[in-house]
Amino acid sequence: MTTRAEFLGRVRAEMAKTDGLFPAAPSPRPGNPREAAETVRRQLAERWPQALDRFRVEFERVAGVFHRVPSLVELPALLARVAAEKGAREVVGWEARAMGWNLSAALTPYGLTVHPAPAGDGDEDRRRHREDAARAPLGVTGVDWALAETGTLILASGPGRPRSTSLLPDTHVAVFGPAHLVESLEQVGLLLEALHADGGEAIRGGMINFITGPSRTADIELTLTRGVHGPKEVHAVFVDALDGPA
Amino acid sequence: MKSDVKASIMITCLGDLFFPEVGVAMVTVLRRLGVAVDFPGGQTCCGMPLYNSGYHDEAARVAERTVRLFEAAEHVVVPSGSCAWMVKTEYPGLLMNDPALKAAAESLAARTRELSQFIVEVLGVTRVESDFSGSVTYHDSCHLLRGLGESRAPRTLLRNIAGVELVELPGADECCGFGGSFSVRLPEVSTAILDKKLGNVEGTGAGCLAACDAGCLMQMGGGLSRRASRVRPLHLAQILAGGRP
Amino acid sequence: MSELLRTPFPERAGAALKDAFLQQALTIATTKFIDMRRAAFEGFPQGDALRDRARGIKEATLQRLDHYLGQLADNVERLGGHVHWAGGAEEAREIVLRLCRDRGVKMAVKSKSMATEEIDLNEALEAAGVTPIETDLGEYIIQLAHEKPSHIIAPAIHKTKGQVAELFSRALDGDFAADPEVLTAVARKVLRQKFLQADMGITGANFAVADTGTLVLVTNEGNGRMVTSLPRIHVAVMGMEKVIPSMTDLMVFLAILARSATGQKLSSYTTLVRGPRRLGELEGPEELHLILMDNGRVRQVAGPLREALYCLRCGACLNVCPVYRQIGGHAYGYTYPGPIGILLTAMLKGDRSVKELAHASSLCGACKDVCPVRIDIPRMLVELREGLDRGRIAPWSERMVFRAARRGMQSPALFRLGARLGRVLQRPFLRAGRLRRLPLFFGKWTATRDLPPVAARTFSERWRELEKP
Numbered sequence: 001m002t003t004r005a006e007f008l009g010r011v012r013a014e015m016a017k018t019d020g021l022f023p024a025a026p027s028p029r030p031g032n033p034r035e036a037a038e039t040v041r042r043q044l045a046e047r048w049p050q051a052l053d054r055f056r057v058e059f060e061r062v063a064g065v066f067h068r069v070p071s072l073v074e075l076p077a078l079l080a081r082v083a084a085e086k087g088a089r090e091v092v093g094w095e096a097r098a099m100g101w102n103l104s105a106a107l108t109p110y111g112l113t114v115h116p117a118p119a120g121d122g123d124e125d126r127r128r129h130r131e132d133a134a135r136a137p138l139g140v141t142g143v144d145w146a147l148a149e150t151g152t153l154i155l156a157s158g159p160g161r162p163r164s165t166s167l168l169p170d171t172h173v174a175v176f177g178p179a180h181l182v183e184s185l186e187q188v189g190l191l192l193e194a195l196h197a198d199g200g201e202a203i204r205g206g207m208i209n210f211i212t213g214p215s216r217t218a219d220i221e222l223t224l225t226r227g228v229h230g231p232k233e234v235h236a237v238f239v240d241a242l243d244g245p246a
Numbered sequence: 247m248k249s250d251v252k253a254s255i256m257i258t259c260l261g262d263l264f265f266p267e268v269g270v271a272m273v274t275v276l277r278r279l280g281v282a283v284d285f286p287g288g289q290t291c292c293g294m295p296l297y298n299s300g301y302h303d304e305a306a307r308v309a310e311r312t313v314r315l316f317e318a319a320e321h322v323v324v325p326s327g328s329c330a331w332m333v334k335t336e337y338p339g340l341l342m343n344d345p346a347l348k349a350a351a352e353s354l355a356a357r358t359r360e361l362s363q364f365i366v367e368v369l370g371v372t373r374v375e376s377d378f379s380g381s382v383t384y385h386d387s388c389h390l391l392r393g394l395g396e397s398r399a400p401r402t403l404l405r406n407i408a409g410v411e412l413v414e415l416p417g418a419d420e421c422c423g424f425g426g427s428f429s430v431r432l433p434e435v436s437t438a439i440l441d442k443k444l445g446n447v448e449g450t451g452a453g454c455l456a457a458c459d460a461g462c463l464m465q466m467g468g469g470l471s472r473r474a475s476r477v478r479p480l481h482l483a484q485i486l487a488g489g490r491p
Numbered sequence: 492m493s494e495l496l497r498t499p500f501p502e503r504a505g506a507a508l509k510d511a512f513l514q515q516a517l518t519i520a521t522t523k524f525i526d527m528r529r530a531a532f533e534g535f536p537q538g539d540a541l542r543d544r545a546r547g548i549k550e551a552t553l554q555r556l557d558h559y560l561g562q563l564a565d566n567v568e569r570l571g572g573h574v575h576w577a578g579g580a581e582e583a584r585e586i587v588l589r590l591c592r593d594r595g596v597k598m599a600v601k602s603k604s605m606a607t608e609e610i611d612l613n614e615a616l617e618a619a620g621v622t623p624i625e626t627d628l629g630e631y632i633i634q635l636a637h638e639k640p641s642h643i644i645a646p647a648i649h650k651t652k653g654q655v656a657e658l659f660s661r662a663l664d665g666d667f668a669a670d671p672e673v674l675t676a677v678a679r680k681v682l683r684q685k686f687l688q689a690d691m692g693i694t695g696a697n698f699a700v701a702d703t704g705t706l707v708l709v710t711n712e713g714n715g716r717m718v719t720s721l722p723r724i725h726v727a728v729m730g731m732e733k734v735i736p737s738m739t740d741l742m743v744f745l746a747i748l749a750r751s752a753t754g755q756k757l758s759s760y761t762t763l764v765r766g767p768r769r770l771g772e773l774e775g776p777e778e779l780h781l782i783l784m785d786n787g788r789v790r791q792v793a794g795p796l797r798e799a800l801y802c803l804r805c806g807a808c809l810n811v812c813p814v815y816r817q818i819g820g821h822a823y824g825y826t827y828p829g830p831i832g833i834l835l836t837a838m839l840k841g842d843r844s845v846k847e848l849a850h851a852s853s854l855c856g857a858c859k860d861v862c863p864v865r866i867d868i869p870r871m872l873v874e875l876r877e878g879l880d881r882g883r884i885a886p887w888s889e890r891m892v893f894r895a896a897r898r899g900m901q902s903p904a905l906f907r908l909g910a911r912l913g914r915v916l917q918r919p920f921l922r923a924g925r926l927r928r929l930p931l932f933f934g935k936w937t938a939t940r941d942l943p944p945v946a947a948r949t950f951s952e953r954w955r956e957l958e959k960p
Contacts, residue, residue, distance in 0.1 A: 001575075001576075001582065001585075001586075002576040002577060002578045002582060002785075002845065003576065004561075004564060004574070004576055005895040006576070006578075007560075007576040007578070007731075007783070007785065007789075008557045008561060009555050010785070010789050011557045011560065011731075011789055011792065013556050013791055014789055014790065014792035014793040014794075015553075015556060015557060015793070017793035018792065018793040018797070018813075020553065020554045021549060021550055021797060022550060024546075024547040024548075024551040024554065025547065025551050026547075026548050026551045026552065026735075026736040026737065026740050027544065027548060027736075027737065027743060028739075029737055029739055029741045030739075058756070062755075062759075084544045087918050116772060118773060119854050120772045121770075121771055121772060124654040125773060126773055126774060126788050127694075129654065129773060129948035130721075130774075131688065131778075132872055134660055134683070134687065134760055149756070150693045150756040150757045151756075152757055157720075157772060157774070157775065158769070158771070159771040159772060159773075160770055162772075162773040162774045163720040163774045163775065164720065164721075164774055166579075167716050167717065168711060174728040185742045185745060185746055186742055188742060189738050189739045189741065189742035190739070192703075192741075193737070193738050193739060196702070196738065199569075200570075200703060200765065201764070203765070204769060204771065204772070205765075205769055205772050205775070206570075206605060206764065206765050206766050206767055206768050206772060206775045206779075207716075207719070207762065207763065207764055207765065207775060208722065208763040209716060209743075209760060209761070209763070210757060210760065210761035210762075210763075211760060212755075212756070212757045212758065212760070212761070213670055213759050214759065215711070215713040215760075216711050216712070216759050217628045217629075217675065217711060218645070218753075219627070219628040219629035219632065219645060219646070219648075219713050220521060220628070220632075220645050220647070220650070220652050220655055220674055220675070221516070221519075221650075221651065221652050221671065222523055222645070222648070223652070223671040223723075224670050225672050225675040227675070227676075227679060228628055228675055228678065228679055228711075228712040228713060228714070228890065229626065229679060229682065229683070229686070229712050229713035229716075230712065230713025230716065230717075230759070231713075232758065257950045257951070259900075259906075261950060262910075262949045262950045262951055263635050263910055263913070263945050263946060263949055264943045264944075264945065264946060265946075266946045266948065266949055266950035266952075266953055269950035269953075270950070270953065270957065273957050277960050283953075283960075285950075285954045285957075285958070287903070287951065287954075288903040289903070289951065290899065290900045290901070290902075290906040291899075291900040291901055291906075293900060295893075295896065296893060296896065296897055296900070297873065298854055298873055298876070299876055299880070299893060300849075300873060300874075300875070300876030300877035300878070300879060300880045301848075301877070301880055301893045301894075301897065304893065304894070304897035304900075305760065307846070307897070308897065308900045308901060310678070311900075311901060353655070361561070388853070388854070388855040388856055388857075389856075392855070392856035392857070393856060393858055419857075420813060420857075421853050421855035421857065422814040423721040423813065423853060424853065425852070425853025425854055425855065426853075426854075427850070428850065428852065428853045428854070429853075429936065430933075430935040430936055431850050432501060432504060432814075432850065432851065433509065433935045433938060433939060434501070434504065434505050434508055434939075435504050435814055435817055435818060435851075435852070437938075437940065438508050439813045439817055439853070440939075440940070442817075452818045453849060464942070464943065465940065467941075467943065468936070468940030468941045468942055468943075469939070469940050469941075471925055471928075471940075471941035472939065472940050472941050
């Protein structure tokens with residue numbers, strides 16, 4: 001079996017034989033990523049209405065369904081309406097602390113059965129959550145960022161925010177507010193640099209997903225179909241008065 | 247029109263052997279534009295067929311010969327995008343082991359242009375008077391379009407002839423399937439690519455197919471002739487020269 | 492696949508040309524991809540500058556490759572993943588098989604990975620009693636058909652919906668309509684069970700960020716997320732050249748990759764894998780294994796195909812290649828088809844393997860034009876051809892023809908003699924001023940095209956009377 005030293009030794013031996021094809025450098029990196037990220041967040045705080053407009057255009061362009069409510073007060077009714085449209089009696093969702101608001105409290109009054117992410121991380125919790133997520137037609141999450149340039153929802157996994165919630169149900173609904181809006185991929189890069197600057201401990205899960213519209217394929221005669229393995233529909237609900245990242 | 251521009255013609259092997267009328271038309275057009283034309287004797291080929299098939303030592307020797315042949319030329323005008331590309335972009339690399347030859351190759355590269363580029367860039371002319379009339383569709387040869395970045399000059403010159411109706415060719419930028427030896431190494435594939443091109447050509451309804459490359463004209467002309475098409479393949483020079491080519 | 496290679500390439504190409512459905516499928520699919528890519532870049536003025544930057548990042552990475560690979564490995568391990576180093580295909584397969592044996596893996600779900608195709612992993616898994624299930628819809632289709640992919644990103648482009656319906660009906664004991672919606676729903680249902688039951692998820696990786704130890708998967712279907720979240724083990728097989736320095740660099744590539752491949756701004760899912768499941772996290776694999784693979788790549792760091800190491804596997808060059816568009820992927824005979832495929836095959840299997848394929852190009856340059864990292868494929872094809880000549884791999888007769896041609900090009904006297912000879916020899920074949928049927932080697936042209944005759948007087952011969960204006 002090849003060892004790391006052997007492999008890298010071979011690489012170095014080849015590198016020594018050449019100067020390369022042309023002078024080249026990787027992207028310049030932010031000198032102080034956290035400061036730079038702070039600056040970006042401040043600018044975004046002022047520009048969020050324009051970012052929201054752009055987000056909506058791009059999100060709808062990739063077949064996302066967009067909603068807007070003024071505050072958490074109006075949110076439950078909207079979610080209940082979406083659930084009803086999908087014929088969903090069961091809903092899975094992130095834990096309250098991960099979203100900044102309580103899904104069970106919001107939807108149980110509408111007669112819906114809500115399965116929030118389990119508190120524990122044992123095998124039984126996992127098995128049960130997976131069954132719930134596979135059965136529930138609707139999965140509700142928050143977001144870490146909503147990227148306007150491409151209509152993308154960015155979700156990191158972690159305690160209280162399982163991966164299945166936005167993956168297994170037929171319909172995924174993501175709820176976000178002004179503080180989540182980001183304008184460009186470039187800014188996302190900067191924010192990711194900042195989050196990783198301390199070794200990445202700020203993100204407590206093993207996965208970050210950029211979600212741009214529903215699951216899709218054109219593998220059969222280049223005919224576009226949705227909902228291959230992931231959700232068939234993605235909804236984004238903008239809540240004007242929702243507070244920042246949990 | 248009087249000018250003090252002197253141009254030497256690089257006729258190319260295909261031009262010399264199979265399309266001398268294109269060379270004649272070139273001389274006519276250039277003189278009409280006031281250019282003093284000469285033709286260094288002893289020309290053969292730019293060496294591109296050797297180069298493309300991987301015979302680089304051979305190609306280098308042919309390149310060396312060509313460089314010497316055109317040493318004294320002020321401008322070199324070529325009726326073929328591929329050959330102009332070969333001289334301008336590949337000669338210096340082929341001769342890089344000899345500093346003097348490399349410098350001479352770089353000098354030749356700077357002085358060499360394909361015909362439409364020469365007319366538009368060096369002479370500053372975009373309107374050539376010609377009595378040619380009819381509908382024309384234009385094919386972008388790969389080396390002129392992608393190799394030398396030229397798609398406007400030929401179209402501008404064609405459009406500005408009073409009697410010409412220029413019809414845009416769908417897939418004009420798609421290869422005709424010639425590719426030099428490719429056309430005989432993989433003749434079936436080459437022909438399939440050609441058939442697609444000619445389908446587009448005939449679909450335009452144009453009476454004439456124009457191009458700036460002898461290789462493309464051989465391939466497309468060969469296909470049009472085989473299917474007894476009413477579309478006439480002509481080199482840009484012949485349309486610019488007019489006089490019932 | 493190896494039976495395929497026993498027929499010479501021109502025959503394989505010829506068979507593809509006669510396949511009416513393939514011709515139609517190729518035209519529709521490649522035209523669509525071309526249009527979508529063009530539209531995506533037309534509305535994206537920063538695209539060209541980003542392509543230059545992407546190319547620069549790839550080159551810069553190669554210039555410090557050992558550093559970035561080491562950094563990547565350190566960070567993957569810091570996140571709790573395992574890093575394996577595979578010299579060749581056999582070693583890479585062996586690492587996966589060993590993991591399967593040691594961890595009691597019976598079934599593995601796979602997300603689309605050309606790297607695993609390259610090393611024939613599925614066959615090895617099956618032989619070892621592990622069931623591999625392809626979950627990318629296109630890959631699932633060709634797995635059922637026992638075929639190889641015919642396009643880098645749309646593997647089943649050569650299949651009709653009728654053929655797919657038939658395949659599914661037979662394999663799943665059902666009766667399904669030839670309707671993409673219906674068939675997609677069938678695949679969703681069947682494969683969902685596999686995701687939930689599988690012991691192992693196997694992927695490739697589009698990028699691996701050295702600075703953070705992050706693996707990046709670019710997908711549209713959701714299977715990339717499934718196989719890296721549901722099974723207890725995740726194995727990623729990755730060509731070592733996919734490493735990139737930083738998250739900032741990643742954004743440059745994300746901005747141009749999907750646009751080049753399908754015309755989307757971003758694919759439906761870009762998945763960043765940061766090690767296995769974390770403490771307190773409910774879902775995710777217990778173990779993450781990254782297999783960094785050489786398999787002919789390291790040698791090219793100082794080799795003539797170095798630029799081919801920049802490749803993002805977007806497939807844009809396939810879509811615009813006049814040869815690929817006519818013959819499709821299978822005729823090439825290897826894992827990677829199209830323009831970049833010829834170079835990758837030479838890289839992985841040696842120059843001799845592309846003795847014929849190196850000439851499967853008219854050198855039109857359309858590939859270089861659309862490549863997001865501006866790989867100069869035509870130049871490397873010409874260099875491959877040179878290597879074949881130098882290595883005396885080209886047929887003796889061909890080399891003699893070109894040596895003779897060189898002599899003709901070196902001597903005006905011989906050139907003139909050639910012209911005169913041509914004029915004499917062609918006389919019996921002239922029909923109404925054209926050559927319609929020529930013998931021997933020239934028959935390859937005249938089988939389908941007329942040839943103009945050698946002129947009665949060449950331009951050089953006419954110059955004397957043209958000289959005076």
